[in-house]
Amino acid sequence: MAKCTNCGKKISFGNAWADSLCPxxxxxxxxxxxxLKGTDELLRNQKAKRQDEERAIKAEINAVLLTTETAPNLNITKRIEIVTAECAFGMNIFKDLFAGVRDIVGGRSDAVQRRMRDSRKTALYELKREAHMVGANAVVGVDLDYVELSAAGSMVMLVASGTAVIIEGTLD
Structure with missing residues (x-):
């Protein structure tokens, strides 16, 4: 007689031929x-729900960003607080090497420019998110500062700051 491959019990020849498991x-x-199927489906549903929530939050976080304190048709009804967002980013050694060569021979470094553009977009989105979290619908006096972190190798930190405010009306 054959044995169950899982528990070792004796099983009939028919079961041994089919799947080698006892009943x-x-x-x-x-x-x-x-x-497992139920768990997989539950996880898929949770992931889809989380993605829907993230999309809704992103749509809701649509604060106006201005580098000035005032603008035509802008009526600030309440100044809430200063908000900041930080984005630290590093360049890998190959990008740094080619950027160094560009310094010597001239030209633009697309990799560095792309990285800085992405970090700016990230920092400004985070600034909008911070403003949304304190109940603002705009950020005025936005300032971007780039800081080189030499102790951390080739890291650059972008700090975005501004004043979270509530405005009424729209910018035309």
């Missing part, structure tokens, strides 16, 4: 598979 182990295997 108990086969039932447990089917239950486990059903649980």
């Amino acid at each position: 108990d182990c086969k039932l447990n295997s089917q239950r486990n598979n059903a649980l």
Whole structure:
């Protein structure tokens, strides 16, 4: 007689030929598979729900950003607080090497420019998010500062700051 590959119980030749599991182990295997399918579906649903929530939050965070304190048709009804966002980014050694060569021979470094553009977009989005979290719908007096962190190798930190405010009306 054959033995169950899972628990070692003796099983009939027909079961050994089909899947090498005794009836108990086969039932447990089917239950486990059903649980795994249910868990996978639950995880997919949770992920989809989380993505929907993130999209809704991104749509809601649509603060106006201005580098000035005032603008035509801008009526600030309340100044809330100063908000900041920081974005630290590093360049890998190959990008730094080619940027160094560009310094010597001249020209623009697309990799460095792309990295700085992405960090600016990230920092400004985070600034909008911070403003949204304190109940503002605009940030005025926005300032961007780039700081080289030489102790950390080739790291650059971008700090975005401004005043979170509530405005009424729209910018035309």
